[in-house]
Amino acid sequence: MSPEVVGFVGIGLMLVLFAIGMPIAFAMAVAGLAGYAYLVEPSVAFNLLPRDVFEQFSSYPLSVIPMFVMMGVYAFASGIGKRLFDTAYVLLGHMPGGLTVATIAASTGFGAICGSTSATCATIGKVAIPEMKSRGYKDWLSTGSVTVAGSLGIMIPPSTTFIVYGILTEQSIGKLFISGIVPGVLLAVLFISTVVFICWRDPSAGPAGPATTIKQKLISLRGLIDTIILFVVTIGGLFAGWFSPTQAGAIGAAGALVIGMINRQLTWKKFIDGSKEGLRISAMIMLLIAGAVVFGHFITRTGMPLALADWVGGLNVPSVLIMSILLVVWFILGCLIDAMAIIVFLVPIVFPIVTHLGYDPIWFGMMVTLLSMTAVVTPPVGVNAYVVKGIVKDIPLTTIFRGVFPFLVPFFLGIVILTAFPAITTWLPQYITY
Numbered sequence: 001m002s003p004e005v006v007g008f009v010g011i012g013l014m015l016v017l018f019a020i021g022m023p024i025a026f027a028m029a030v031a032g033l034a035g036y037a038y039l040v041e042p043s044v045a046f047n048l049l050p051r052d053v054f055e056q057f058s059s060y061p062l063s064v065i066p067m068f069v070m071m072g073v074y075a076f077a078s079g080i081g082k083r084l085f086d087t088a089y090v091l092l093g094h095m096p097g098g099l100t101v102a103t104i105a106a107s108t109g110f111g112a113i114c115g116s117t118s119a120t121c122a123t124i125g126k127v128a129i130p131e132m133k134s135r136g137y138k139d140w141l142s143t144g145s146v147t148v149a150g151s152l153g154i155m156i157p158p159s160t161t162f163i164v165y166g167i168l169t170e171q172s173i174g175k176l177f178i179s180g181i182v183p184g185v186l187l188a189v190l191f192i193s194t195v196v197f198i199c200w201r202d203p204s205a206g207p208a209g210p211a212t213t214i215k216q217k218l219i220s221l222r223g224l225i226d227t228i229i230l231f232v233v234t235i236g237g238l239f240a241g242w243f244s245p246t247q248a249g250a251i252g253a254a255g256a257l258v259i260g261m262i263n264r265q266l267t268w269k270k271f272i273d274g275s276k277e278g279l280r281i282s283a284m285i286m287l288l289i290a291g292a293v294v295f296g297h298f299i300t301r302t303g304m305p306l307a308l309a310d311w312v313g314g315l316n317v318p319s320v321l322i323m324s325i326l327l328v329v330w331f332i333l334g335c336l337i338d339a340m341a342i343i344v345f346l347v348p349i350v351f352p353i354v355t356h357l358g359y360d361p362i363w364f365g366m367m368v369t370l371l372s373m374t375a376v377v378t379p380p381v382g383v384n385a386y387v388v389k390g391i392v393k394d395i396p397l398t399t400i401f402r403g404v405f406p407f408l409v410p411f412f413l414g415i416v417i418l419t420a421f422p423a424i425t426t427w428l429p430q431y432i433t434y
Contacts, residue, residue: 003039007302010035014295014345024341025284025291032295039301049294056290060246061167066282067249068158071234071256072114073278077270078260080226081123084109087223089131090212097199097206099135100145101192103128107149108188109224111156112231113252115163116281117376121150121387129392138205139395141198144403146391147384148191151373155184157235158249160285161343161372165365167289168296168347172362173245174238175429179366182424186417187373190410198406226259239431285340292344305352319357320419326350327371327415334375338383342375343368359422366425370418374411377404 001009010031017027029049037045056062075081088102088109095101107124114120125146132142154161157177166173199206212220234252237243243251260266299305315322333342347368354364376383379401389397418424 003302004304004307006035006039007299007304010295010298010302018337023287024338024344025287028288028291028295028345032291032298035298036294036301039298048297052293052297053290056293057286061173062286062289064163064173064246064249065160065285066278067246067253068115068163069160069282069285070275070278071158071230071249071252072116072119072153073274073281074253074256074260074266074271075110075113075230076119076123077266077274078226078256079263079265080113080230080256080259081106081110082127083223084227085124085127087220089209090220091217093209094211095196096203096208097137097141097195098209099128099132099137100141100195100199100206103132103145104149104152104188104191104195107146107152108156108184109227111153111184112235113158113227113256114153115158115160117151117153117373117384118387120153121146121384122391124149125388125391129388132206133392135209136204136207139392140399140403141195141205142403143388143392143395143400144405144407145191145195147377147382147388147400147404148407150384150387151376152184152188154372154376155180155187155366155369157181157184158252159369160281161340161369162365163245164285164289164340164343165347165368168292168344169351169361169365171365172429175362176365177235177245178239178429178431179362179425180369182428183366183370183414183418186424187370187410187414190414191407194407194410226263230255230259288340288344292348295345296348299348305349308349308353310356319359322357323354323359323419326353327367327419330368330371331374334371334381335378336381337375338381339372339375343372360426362429363418363422363425367415367418370411370415374408377407379404 013034014027014031017030018024033045033049036048085102085106088105089099092098092101092105103124107120110120110123128146129142157180159177159180162176162180163173166176195206230252233255234248238245238248257266330342355361377385385397385400385404388400
């Protein structure tokens with residue numbers, strides 16, 4: 001068999017291992033090991049496997065992952081999410097669907113100190129959903145909005161998705177972080193506009209809350225202090241070039257702990273539970289990367305990425321059409337496979353094609369993150385929906401997914417806008433050096 005055919009067989013083997021339930025990281029490693037052994041020789045392949053795993057787990061650039069993951073879990077344990085929600089409700093609660101609007105705003109703020117969709121979803125959802133339930137909000141709107149708003153956790157920096165993409169493509173993590181700020185705010189505005197429109201058409205879906213005075217609004221701003229401090233110190237310091245991404249994450253994690261102790265919200269139980277969860281998430285991501293590196297060596301050996309890039313470059317069709325097809329395929333896969341797994345599997349294959357077509361790697365990283373946002377909310381694999389289901393066990397999963405569907409419109413609108421105007425993404429990263 002030719003190397004390219006072996007490459008397709010290897011991908012097929014990996015998908016079969018996915019289907020029978022093997023963990024994704026191990027499925028990629030096994031398929032990559034078998035393919036590399038066939039193309040070269042078994043002894044070389046078996047020497048490659050431990051070397052790749054050791055290099056990934058001892059890599060300093062990868063230490064950025066546990067740092068920002070710990071920052072997110074410690075922020076959750078420190079009660080920052082509840083203070084954000086309370087502030088957002090005082091400021092925005094008078095709007096149609098005020099509690100839902102506040103939920104999206106609070107998720108945007110919490111996303112600025114947490115790089116996980118699940119953590120953002122759980123943090124804000126535990127506060128917002130009982131409030132919306134007590135105020136008579138329809139279940140599909142309350143649960144759907146929390147599910148979707150939680151996805152902002154990986155667009156607003158810091159973001160584990162940007163970190164993994166940056167490591168796989170050797171792009172600046174600092175520039176990737178900064179590239180998500182404007183798109184994240186844009187998507188938050190589109191989500192809020194969708195809620196206002198829904199509740200304007202049907203006020204019973206989400207009644208407006210009471211109006212508040214200017215004095216109450218000003219007093220409520222105290223709830224933003226923790227988030228602003230963490231964001232300015234970490235992402236602001238990264239933007240200014242004061243420290244590297246790993247240092248920024250470490251300072252952010254320490255800062256979240258200090259805030260929790262000052263506010264007397266951080267107990268020993270919360271600290272231990274948060275540390276365990278952070279270590280679990282970090283190990284999962286690093287295993288995925290290690291498996292992807294093994295599989296990537298195999299795919300590179302087959303010559304598939306360059307062959308595909310040359311074939312695509314020879315097509316007599318506009319590059320925007322090829323990119324559109326790629327984004328559609330990515331969206332469909334996101335409905336069926338875990339978002340992080342898609343990134344570590346597809347990025348090494350399609351990245352040469354994207355750069356061959358002349359697209360900016362930073363812009364593509366933002367689009368990958370945006371498609372990951374859709375992947376964590378769409379059925380049947382939408383992780384955020386299952387997180388919300390864990391919060392409200394009495395609401396059917398079908399109701400939660402029903403609440404997600406109206407928000408697919410702003411998702412698709414955001415994809416169109418950011419594809420048509422890539423400068424929205426790329427203008428800010430040019431001012432950062434890391």
